[in-house]
Amino acid sequence: QVQLVESGGGLVQAGGSLRLSCAASGRTFSSYTMGWFRQAPGKEREFVAGISRSGGRIEYADSVKGRFSISRNYAKNTVYLQMNSLKPEDTAVYYCAATETMVIGTTTSQYRNWGQGTQVTVSS
Numbered sequence: 001q002v003q004l005v006e007s008g009g010g011l012v013q014a015g016g017s018l019r020l021s022c023a024a025s026g027r028t029f030s031s032y033t034m035g036w037f038r039q040a041p042g043k044e045r046e047f048v049a050g051i052s053r054s055g056g057r058i059e060y061a062d063s064v065k066g067r068f069s070i071s072r073n074y075a076k077n078t079v080y081l082q083m084n085s086l087k088p089e090d091t092a093v094y095y096c097a098a099t100e101t102m103v104i105g106t107t108t109s110q111y112r113n114w115g116q117g118t119q120v121t122v123s124s
Contacts, residue, residue: 002027002113004096009118012086020081022096022115029077033099035111036081038092050104059104086122093117
């Protein structure tokens with residue numbers, strides 16, 4: 001079991017940037033494929049970005065391609081989500097997730113471990 005703690009959320013104006021962090025503990029970080037999801041009020045939780053165990057494969061939701069970037073630091077057991085050119089529709093609670101599978105899952109059912117979430121609010 002791995003424990004995940006997100007940080008870095010906040011309030012930002014449209015066009016601004018934020019970097020989310022997700023610190024992992026409890027198991028070998030490199031054993032996990034990592035993902036970021038988000039959930040806006042009244043909507044289902046949706047996939048944002050994912051990175052493979054080795055960091056060699058990355059996937060993004062179409063809605064964030066070219067604006068968001070996922071990365072991981074093995075020395076710090078941390079995965080990051082750099083968010084640029086933020087839009088009001090990016091407003092959501094952002095969750096970090098981990099799975100021991102090799103595939104970068106894009107659905108919530110493919111991940112067993114979740115953080116508590118961090119709020120991102122983008123004002124227009």
